[in-house]
Amino acid sequence: MNTQNQGTPDNAIFSLFSGDNAEILANPFGLLAMMRSVSAVMPLPFPIMGPDHTAWMVTRMQEAVQVLKDQAHFTVDASSIGMEGLFGRDSAEADDAATFFTNKTMLTVDEPDHRRLRLLVSRAFTPKYIESLRPRVQEIANELLDSVQEQGQMDLVADYAFPLPINVISEMLGVPRADRDQIRVWSEALAHGLGVGKRDPGVQAHMRAFGEYVAHLVAEKRQHPAEDLISQLIAIEEGGDRLSETELLSMITLLIFAGHETTSNLIATGSLMLLDHPDQLEQLKADPGLVSSAIEELLRFNGPATIAGPRFAIEDIELGGQQIKKGDVLFAILASANRDESQFTESEELDIARTLNRHIAFGQGIHTCLGAPLARLEGDIAFSTLLRRLPNLRLNIPRENIVWTFSLNSRSVSSLPIAF
Template identity: 45%
Template sequence: MVETARVDLQREFKAPEARANPIPVYAKLRKLGPVLRSADLFGEGFVLPRYEEVVRVLKDPRFANDRRNVPGGSSLDRWWMPAIMRMLISSMVLKDPPDHRRLRNLVQKAFTPVMVENLNGRVEQITEDLLDAAARKPVVDLMEDFALPLPLTVIAEMLGVPQSDRIPFRALIAKVLDSSAVTPISFIRNYPNMLRLNSFLRKLVKLRREQPGDDLVTALVQAEEGGDRLSEDELISMVFLLLFAGHETTVNLIGNGVLELVRHPEQLQKLREQPDLIDSAIEEMLRFTNPVGIVAPRFAKEDVEIAGVPIPKGSALTLLIASANLDETAFPHADELDITRSPNRHVSFGYGIHYCLGAPLARLEARVAIPALLRRFPRLDLAVPAEKLRWRPHIGLRGLEALPLSVSLAGSAAERSAA
């Protein structure tokens, strides 16, 4: 029998320096082996830190997202669980075919590539407005002034939130999405905000049933496939998923990505000189900075072997996509930022049937936001020592609490366009 090392992920990432620079931690985990043992939320389980095994499980139908589809498996749904939590754990991201395919087909009819691409002009306007406000400050907090409000404003408009409700809506989302709330006590304190957001979204769905508009909620309400439509709970769950997954990824992509450009001035200068590199730069930021570290767990539907290690039926697997993205066997010089990297087969948005539905939106927002930031500010410097930066305490999500930057403005419109 192949020996497998045991790891405690919470302990590995507990130290602030591990959150600030997880690369050595992931390298250590990959060195321990392709399959590790861990006690996680689902009991005794396995951890996969390497690229090959992570991709294999992501595309292997013998692994389920929904534990109820494992013979003898039980649901996380319990009688004492609040209704809103039961709704959230039944979201599309935790479903398997055919339920997953049904939901995804319906949502894809509403959340189309054309809808995302049509947002380009509006994202540009929001970006410029935010930069106008930021430019009045000697020190810009990139998170508070830019990375957080940009996707919040975009998603409010996408959903068709009435203009009069957008400021309180954005404030409510910010509270619900506060990813520092990771302890049971923090979750309990935040629970009333989740109830308020749930109530707000149900009123919005009712409004768009009665007064259809050119927005995502209306499109979700009207989406139909073979006579089938989303139930109200499915619709609300889908909006929650878009808020949690899409928003957090974009915030961290912009924040982490800009930080690494500042830390790698030769890469920053290359992007300034060759702005057409923005698409490959974004892919490299996704790979190197890992806005999302872990995808939803997978459960073995039968006895399986991975890299010579027996995986008993019913086992939970934690897939470290952040570690996979830093695997030197898949990415030459994986611990270096290279905005020209090609090919770049990262798994930051997952892989296979659960590939992130919001990936095009996150890419669009970053493709607009980062070049605009570089044009507006020909010089960007950390306003505090790097070791003073505060990181959110999630393992699954990697993002900054604040990113203070000293900036200098372009002296003229011509200078700005050339920057």
């Protein structure tokens, strides 16, 4: 596909991939609404792949769901159709990304490998098992608020939204407590490293260090197995041909990474959205039973994953009135589909009591988020505990001073000072 394409919107949308336009990062919704009104599927110059490349932005719900569900026409694995992935096959960048993340996870392979990999860990993420973690997650949330309660203020990101999910996933996996701050640094670098920022040598170094850390952790657990998910995966790897060494390392990296970043963002962005909509905040405080529908609405309205991972067309196909060619790359813009006015009444409004809410913040089809039950449990406990214990919650800096950060497919606030 070349760049001589019809009607691309303002290149501002590219900042959802590069993070270089602070205004769009903070609020992409006007631009997304404009794109949706123009076309369900539109081409965007996509220099990440090379100077003359474009990618298709899928803006409306019906087409986004099709791209995510129709495995006969769209793959997550460009190499399966003899094409290069986002970064080219022979570059050093491709090697780095492949080593640590992109090549061998369930998120980046098709069936049957996808099912094999997902089944190995799916029992640890069933709603029933996840519900059994409730008391421990509650305990972690309480401990975090205990240590700030007296101060009357905190950074909701650093003191609450980040440590809660990383502590939970680390305990599930058996990652030592002392390593968790370092993991945050690495996984932020990984998120950037898989986007445009990966050309930065500092990012490469972080990615390598993260990879080495995971390898070291696995070596430790081989010597001293414990009651945790990493030890279980090692036993599976050693026990037969269901999991290769590379897949084992990629799986652990994916679970650490996916297991905290997005959920931190749900808690942080969700809290900010409630502060931005005082009537909704009051409604939730008055009726804590609304927390589940509130979480679904926060996921829809400003969910952590702006865009799904890349899909590649397996053959020529028409989609949303556009001619897609074999090998073309498509991005389902979840944040746009979730505001599709043909799917949601008053789609640009936050309504925590919304009942019909078929959002796709966790994706769709075979790659639908494995961790959704965990994210929902953590969200439930995080919001309920916060509002119960700190009912006078308010922003502690001017609203315009809030800075949004960017990562691969996610946007969030980097810090959220609040007083209570």
